[in-house]
Amino acid sequence: MKRAILVNGVPAxxxxxxxxxxxxxxxxxxxxxxxxxxxxxxxxxxxxxxLNRKLGRAAYAAIFDxxxxxxxxxxxxxxxxxxxxxxxVLAGHVARAGLGAAVxxxxxxxxxxxxxxxxxxxxxxxxxxxxxxxxxxxxxxxxRAQPLGAYPLLPIDTTAPLDLDICCxxxxxxxxxxx
Numbered sequence: 001m002k003r004a005i006l007v008n009g010v011p012a013x014x015x016x017x018x019x020x021x022x023x024x025x026x027x028x029x030x031x032x033x034x035x036x037x038x039x040x041x042x043x044x045x046x047x048x049x050x051l052n053r054k055l056g057r058a059a060y061a062a063i064f065d066x067x068x069x070x071x072x073x074x075x076x077x078x079x080x081x082x083x084x085x086x087x088x089v090l091a092g093h094v095a096r097a098g099l100g101a102a103v104x105x106x107x108x109x110x111x112x113x114x115x116x117x118x119x120x121x122x123x124x125x126x127x128x129x130x131x132x133x134x135x136x137x138x139x140x141x142x143x144r145a146q147p148l149g150a151y152p153l154l155p156i157d158t159t160a161p162l163d164l165d166i167c168c169x170x171x172x173x174x175x176x177x178x179x
Contacts, residue, residue, distance in 0.1 A: 001100030002072060003176055007079040009107030010145045011138060012118035014158025018107050018167075019079035025164050026075070026171070026178040031063045033080035038126055047128035053084075060085060064093035075176055083145055090148070103174045104151045105167065109158045111142035 005028065007019040016032065023030040036059035041047055047055070060080060067076050082090055094102060109117075115135045122132055147153050154170040156162065171178045 002067060002070060002098055003075045003101045004067065004094070004097075004099050004103075005075065005077045005171065005176070006082060006102055006104045006148070006151065007077060007107065008082045008104055008147060009158075010081055010083070010114060010142045012114045012121065013081075013107040013109055013142070014117075014156070015079050015081070015107045018105060018156060018158065018162060019077050021162055021164060022105075022167060023077050025168065026077075028075045028077050028178075029070075030077045030079065031066060032078075033059050033063065036062050038128075041126045041128040044128075049130060052128055052130070056084065060089075061093065064097040067097040067099065075178070082148055087148065087150065091150070101175060102151045103171065103176065104148050104153050105170075106147035106153060106155045107158050108145075108155060109142075111139045113159060114142040115139040 005022065007015050007022070009015045016034075019030055019032065022028065033056060037052075037055045040055050044051070063078055063080070067074075067078075070076065115138055118138050119132055119135050122129075147155065152170075152174045154167065156167075168178050
């Protein structure tokens with residue numbers, strides 16, 4: 001059976017940090033939306049917000065197509081903001097990938113912390129990502145964003161130190177083969 005650990009949260013919520021730490025600790029493969037999307041930024045050059053969103057949707061589908069090609073028994077960490085698409089889109093991807101089980105790790109922080117994190121990383125990211133003008137929109141989004149609610153859930157406040165032992169205990173309780 002294929003399994004997925006869905007590391008979810010708005011941009012700058014700490015998803016990448018949590019996902020990488022889990023992948024390193026558990027020895028799982030990691031597929032991140034930006035890792036799939038950003039090479040296209042480089043190849044295409046100028047990308048406006050509409051094209052960025054289209055590339056995001058394509059990367060989202062590609063992640064689950066890749067999982068579908070993985071062998072049974074594989075545990076994959078998927079790092080993305082899952083709230084940018086309707087829930088039925090994710091349900092379709094999960095079914096198409098042949099996932100037998102999934103859990104959600106919800107990364108969150110106060111909206112003003114998320115806004116500050118995003119603003120600090122704007123100069124470090126490819127310019128095709130939204131810039132500083134996105135911060136007020138992101139802060140509002142962070143104030144209303146919620147976990148998926150469709151899978152066993154572990155919320156993580158990313159302003160606190162990450163406790164990987166708690167994460168691993170949650171995964172084991174959900175039947176995931178992790179150490």
